[in-house]
Amino acid sequence: MHMQADINGKMRAILVDWLVEVHMKFRLVPETLYLCVNIIDRYCSTKPVKRSHLQLVGVTALLVACKYEEIYPPEVRDCVYITDRAYSRKQVLDMEQDILKTLNFKVTVPTAHPFLVRFLHIAKASEFTRSAATYYLERTLQEHDMLKFAPSLVCASAVVLALNNPDLYQKERKCSTKVVLPGIPQALIDYTSFEKKELIECAECIAKHVAQEPVTASRRQLIAVKRKFDNKKYNFVSGNVDNPNPKDLIEAASDC
Numbered sequence: 001m002h003m004q005a006d007i008n009g010k011m012r013a014i015l016v017d018w019l020v021e022v023h024m025k026f027r028l029v030p031e032t033l034y035l036c037v038n039i040i041d042r043y044c045s046t047k048p049v050k051r052s053h054l055q056l057v058g059v060t061a062l063l064v065a066c067k068y069e070e071i072y073p074p075e076v077r078d079c080v081y082i083t084d085r086a087y088s089r090k091q092v093l094d095m096e097q098d099i100l101k102t103l104n105f106k107v108t109v110p111t112a113h114p115f116l117v118r119f120l121h122i123a124k125a126s127e128f129t130r131s132a133a134t135y136y137l138e139r140t141l142q143e144h145d146m147l148k149f150a151p152s153l154v155c156a157s158a159v160v161l162a163l164n165n166p167d168l169y170q171k172e173r174k175c176s177t178k179v180v181l182p183g184i185p186q187a188l189i190d191y192t193s194f195e196k197k198e199l200i201e202c203a204e205c206i207a208k209h210v211a212q213e214p215v216t217a218s219r220r221q222l223i224a225v226k227r228k229f230d231n232k233k234y235n236f237v238s239g240n241v242d243n244p245n246p247k248d249l250i251e252a253a254s255d256c
């Protein structure tokens with residue numbers, strides 16, 4: 001965003017918050033959302049974008065991601081409708097061509113989601129842990145400063161943060177006594193080659209963002225992700241479970 005004159009990280013957060021709601025409305029697969037945000041970031045890092053066209057970039061990136069990931073992608077008219085007809089069909093199609101040309105048609109990229117699926121499998125994560133790690137990871141999509149970390153590192157940190165949330169650990173095992181947290185699984189370190197300090201540094205950033213929702217200039221909270229995961233499908237991890245505390249991870253990792 002440092003090269004953009006008319007948009008900033010806050011506007012990006014608003015756009016991603018809206019895209020999460022659209023993603024839920026269209027009932028799209030998780031991979032589509034991550035690819036969509038990746039396309040937006042790569043396009044905005046190359047082309048200057050006007051504030052009035054940021055939503056157009058977002059909805060068109062979603063259309064491109066849907067064509068890549070979905071069996072039945074939404075039609076262009078659906079994209080026009082979802083923006084309350086702020087843009088025409090021609091504008092969406094023109095933007096689609098511009099995005100693909102700018103990216104040299106390189107749509108196949110290693111987004112965060114495939115890493116998450118793999119790392120959860122390696123860690124032998126439970127259903128509760130899977131829901132929490134997915135919530136933490138999706139929450140990072142809104143935060144521009146998280147782009148300094150590799151997607152694989154963010155995923156691994158989200159997994160170890162979920163594994164070492166004592167409230168989640170207790171609720172899952174239905175116990176009230178103090179529990180011994182697992183720390184950072186050695187299998188995950190061996191597989192990813194990340195050092196403990198790298199995982200902890202990234203986990204601290206994730207925990208900070210999960211604990212505090214982004215707000216707009218008008219003080220409106222962007223809570224689409226939190227509302228999404230406060231659902232039975234995700235074990236209410238955003239509402240009924242305490243936010244992760246990196247101190248718990250640091251203590252558990254030091255005991256390993």
